[in-house]
Each structure stands twice: as C-alpha cells, then as structure tokens.
Amino acid sequence: MIDIEVFIKTFIVLALFGTAGVGLYGVVAKPHATKKIISLTILGDTVNALAILLGYRYPGGIPPVYTGQPPNEFVGRAVDPLPQALVLTAIVIGMAVNLLIIYIALQTYRLYGTLDTRLIKKLRG
C-alpha cells in the first residue's frame, strides 16, 4: 500500500522537475526569442523553487527569523536558511541579466526586423 504523504511529496518534487522541463523545452524548441525569454524565466523560477524545497523541514517548518521563542525550539524547527540566501541573490541578479537579455532582443529586432530565430539565421547564414 502506498503512503499518501510520500506520494504527495514525490508529486510536488516531480511536478517541479516537470515545470523545469517545460521551461527547458520552451528555451530549446520554441523559435521565437520572446518566448525563449518567458521560458527562461519559468526555468529559473522553478530551479529556485527546487533549491528552497531542499531546505524545507517537514512537518512544521518555520521561517528562519528569530522572534523570541526558546532557542532550542527555533533551531529545531526553522527551515534551512542557506538555500534561501542563495536564491535571494539569484532572483535579483537573474532579473538584471534577464532584463539585459530583453534589451538585447530589442536591439536584435531593430537590426534584423524580426525576433524569430529561424529567420534571423537565414538572414545572416
């Protein structure tokens, strides 16, 4: 008999991997640059979510912000803060880099008149 709790946990992890897969599929297979950027943000978000999930404690994880409870209870229940710290900077830096990509796509459109990567390839073989 399958444990329903383990099933749900596995489903959450696999659905996140599936979302990352969808994002990766969009980046690789979709020819339009704007769609590639949207897929890239989905991929990045999902990888961040997986990193956060790595630090989660089940059951009863609390945020890693000390609010005056007994120290043993805090250390014993708070989720791992390290992945959160890494993801925090990753989101902001990722956004700056993605905005740079958006700018480059805009410039590409000005130069080539299209954002379809297949057409761009044909224009400058």
Next chain:
Amino acid sequence: MNPAKALGPAILTFIAYIVFSGSVSGYDLITGAAIAVITGILVSDFLVTDTRKSLDIRRLGWLIAYAFYYLTIAELKSHLSFAPKVLSGRIRPGVVEVRTHLKTEYGMVTLANSITNTPGTATVDIDPEKQVLYVHWLWVESEDREGVREKIAKPFETFIKHIFEGGEQA
C-alpha cells in the same frame, strides 16, 4: 522648496511606514521620520496643489464625518434599495450623465469612487473639463439632469465640497 507643502505627504508616509513596520520603538520613529521628510519633499510637488488647504485641520473633521456617513448610512441605504432588485432580477440599466459642481480633480475622483463603491452605480468615465461623470446605473429612476444629480451625486457632494474645495459655495 516649501516645507509646509511637504507636511501632508510626510504625515501620510510616516503613517504608512509605522503601519507596515508594525512596531513603535524609538528606532522605528526616528527612521520613519527621516523617510517621511525625504519622501514628503520628493512627492509634495505633484501631490499638493494648495499648501494652505493641505494643512487645514477642519478638512480632516469633514473627512471623518464623510467616512462615517458613507460607511454606515449611504452604504446601508444603497444596499437596502438594490438588494431586492438584484434578487428579483428586475433591472432597468442605463448610462446617465451626472453633472457635478465639483471642480478639483481630487474632488471629482473621490465622488467617482464613492459612486462606484455603492451598489447599483458604477462610474464608467469622467470628464474633468466638462465636470461630467458618466455613470452606469442599474435602475434608472429619472432622466432629467437635476433628478439624476439629486439621486446619485448630491449626498456625497456636500461632504466632498467641504473636504476638497473649502465648502463655501456648496
């Protein structure tokens, strides 16, 4: 830079800061005051048009009175009159033109939002130059100009006139 002009926005910022911080220690008060001063100076030019008016304490009294009137009497009356119509499905909808005596932009926007927020009426568009609001009404009771104004805008206009326009001509 006019310090009195910045006072109103600064107080707004300070209240927002303290409410969001959720604590009132000395640290919060000092940093909040600093942020309030900076923000007040930055935004005062496009938020405040008349310094004398922005510091008039009587307007606050009118605002509280209006909030009390609006949240209790106006809402209740409007709910009571429209609940049966909505439940029975007997409606007579239409868009009417409401001429208002309000002149300032803030006054007209407050009137428009007040009208939208009571059941049965929703402001569709507003024309500040012609002083006209276009209101979608669920039960068009009268067609003539004065009747429409009497039914929709009049209860709010007196208060708003006092809050935003000095109230003398009301």
Next chain:
Amino acid sequence: MITPELALMLIFVSIAFVFAYLAVEERKLIRAVVYSAVQSAAFAFLFYLLGAPDIVLVYVPVTVGIYPAALLFLIRKTEEVENP
C-alpha cells in the same frame, strides 16, 4: 498524515505546472506573459508555505511586477504573435 501545508503546496505546484505549460504553448505572446505571471503568483504562495518570507518579498515585485512590465514593453515594440 497530511497537513494543510502539504495539500496547499500540491495545489500551487499543480497550478504552476499547468500555467507554465500554457505560457510556453500560447502563441499570443501577451497572453503567455499573463500565464507566466499566474505561474509566478502560484510559486510565491509556494515560497510562503515553504517558510521563506524573504523570498516572497523579493519574488512578488520581480516576477509579478517587473518581468511582465519589461516583457510587455518588449512585445509592444516588437512582435505580438509568435510565428507558426
């Protein structure tokens, strides 16, 4: 033993998956951006459930505010529909 958190996580992860797929498959790019924003909102709830309020505070303005705005600027200035 299933806690409410686990059930809610399941729901939000599923919403995120469906809307990520819709965003990738949608050919009208403005709609794709909106779907992507919905997926991000679901992730924001997921982060909150995972005990990461810091991430929620940075994630919501970034992915529901700034990304869609920038992408809409890009789409308005370039092409609105993905080529078939």
Next chain:
Amino acid sequence: MSGVRKVASAVALLAIVAALSLGAAAGGMGPFFDGIRSLGAFYLSTAPPQIAELVLGPSYRGLSSYSPEVVTSIVWDYRGLDTYFETAVFFLAIIGAVAIYRGIEEPVLRRPASGLSPIVRAVTKFLIPINIAVAASIALHGHLTPGGGFQAGAALAVAPIIVIVVFSRRYLLERGVTKLKALFFRSAGLIGIALVVLIPVIWSVISGEWAWVMQNQWKPGAEAFSYPAYLGGALISGSIWFLNLFEFLAVSFGFTILFLLISIDEDTVRSCMIRGGEECDRY
C-alpha cells in the same frame, strides 16, 4: 490548438507526473523534506545575538552577525563576498543595458503627456509615497524582520513602472527622475557597499591591526575592529544595516534606469540609430 485542448493536454502531462510519483512513492525522498543540514543549523544557532550569547558565550562574538534575520545574515555577513560579487554582476548587467542605449535620449518636450484616466492617476499619486514608505521599511528593518536591501530595491523599482504606465515617461522626467540622477544614486549605493566592505581593510592598513574584508563583528585574531551591533540601544547588526541601505539604493535606481530606457519611444531610437541626430546626442 484551442484553449480547452491546451488545458487538457497540460492536465494530461500533470497526470503523467502523478503516475510517475505513484511509482516513485515506494522509494525514498532523496534530499527533499528531510530537514536541515549541519551548516544551516550552525547559521541558525549563531546568527541571532540572543541565541549566540546563550549557546556560545560572549567570547565567540566573531561567530555571530548579531542579526535575528538569519537569511540576511548569510547574505551580508557569512557569505558576504558572494553577495558582493553578485552585486558586481548586477552592476555589469545594467551597464550592458545602458550601453545598448548609448547616445539615445528622447527630447523631453516631444509630445503632450498622456496616460490613463483621472481616477487611476489620482489614486496612483497617493500610492507612490506609500510604496516608498513600504520599501524603506523593508530596507531599514532588513536585519530584524523578513526583508533587506534586495527585497526593498525590487519593491521600490515598481514605482517608476507604475508612473510610466499610468502617467507617462515624460511625467517622470519632469518630476526630476532622470537617467543621470538615477545613475548617480545607483553609483552612490555601489560605492557605499564597496566602502562598507573595505573600511575594515583601510582601517587595518592605517592602524596596523588585523581586520578582514567584510568583517562585521570582531573576529578571533582581529579583535580591534568592529561595526557597532547596537546604536543607542537599537539593534542595527553592524555592517548589515549599512549594506542593506546601500543595496536598496543600488537595486532600486538600477532598475529605474532600465525602465527609463526601455520606455523610450521606438521611433526616436530608430531615428537616432540611423541618422545619429543631434537632438539624440544629449550625453
């Protein structure tokens, strides 16, 4: 494909994932949901001053960052150099975007300001100071409650977007938010970060005592230098408070620059790119 079919295929994919999980549920969870690693536990038990002093004693002050917000402690103290260089990446990305728009600037008085309806405008006017207050509160309480420089910067970066959409780009420029000013404040934030990071080293060179880059509280072997943990009785967590404030400036104004540039009218950009017109050559 129609919308219904798309949703159907997405749900079908989700069902495949469910079937896979059903099979995998017999096995273990791997690294997921199983709690905390020893490094994370160390951060949790040393970062808050209340716990650090209780567990480790006052002689281990160098191990604590004196901040009850463990994530911000890691970002700006334990793994501070990571964040320092990630801020450098952020800097370079924005410089790259600005470089694409080099020499392109819309003349300020080109067309009358347009925007959304008066209702939206009047409400937005009141939302802007509230937005600033919330962002500042997130930044200045970053060492106490969830939040910090990155979060506050992202929150404040929404304000120029709203102003551009609801009013217009010209409205923002006329209120004094120009690219040059934003560049100035962003640079001020970045210089502030660099100074806060390097002050221990500068101090060390001058005085001859030991100190480390990114030293917040004094470290064993470098006891002479320390940022103040408390200022007038309020916990400010040493360098974390300053770094949050400067990062707030750098991030918010960095994104303000990007949105000031991306909202330039495309016709202007084209005419500048093709003819290199004189009206474009403002910088």
